[in-house]
């Protein structure tokens with residue numbers, strides 16, 4: 001992360017703190033934690049709210065081919081930067097709540113979704129749109145990774161229940177400022193007949 005990225009981020013935050021959710025980009029420890037279970041064999045990866053691309057760079061370090069990465073960013077300030085920085089990735093300037101309105105993939109080939117979205121700032125309605133859109137592209141064994149600075153999972157239980165999802169805390173990232181946690185959201189298994 002460069003000093004220019006930090007400045008860019010702070011500048012964007014002053015214009016729209018709710019969209020940004022954080023005043024500086026995530027650090028290396030959080031980027032590593034968010035991508036720890038992802039690698040070259042994960043297949044297509046969908047990243048929501050990449051900002052300056054700290055998680056994208058971590059995905060590349062994990063061996064994910066750049067052409068397998070799709071970046072969904074709402075801030076026009078970051079879209080151009082991402083296009084220059086990751087020329088072989090697919091960079092889409094759109095609201096992550098509209099994922100289901102577009103046909104981003106044929107079927108559901110995605111192995112992992114990495115979300116830098118400020119989940120705690122979203123309404124339940126928007127959260128549901130984002131999660132149902134993302135899970136619509138995820139393979140049955142795929143996972144959605146979300147970080148939070150809060151003490152519990154940022155997706156409330158009623159939203160998880162409604163979408164048939166479960167959330168498990170994968171890692172706590174104490175070296176991050178502020179300390180963060182990474183949650184892994186997956187589909188609940190099929191119910192067994194009693």
Ligand SMILES: C[S@@+](CC[C@H](N)C(=O)[O-])C[C@H]1O[C@@H](n2cnc3c(N)ncnc32)[C@H](O)[C@@H]1O
Nearest residue numbers: 020021025026049050051073074075095096116
């Ligand atoms: C907390 S920042 C995280 C940026 C980066 N992933 C990081 O960890 O440093 C949130 C990012 O999500 C983007 N964002 C917020 N709402 C969005 C939405 N509805 N659709 C797509 N991107 C969104 C913001 O523009 C910003 O880049």
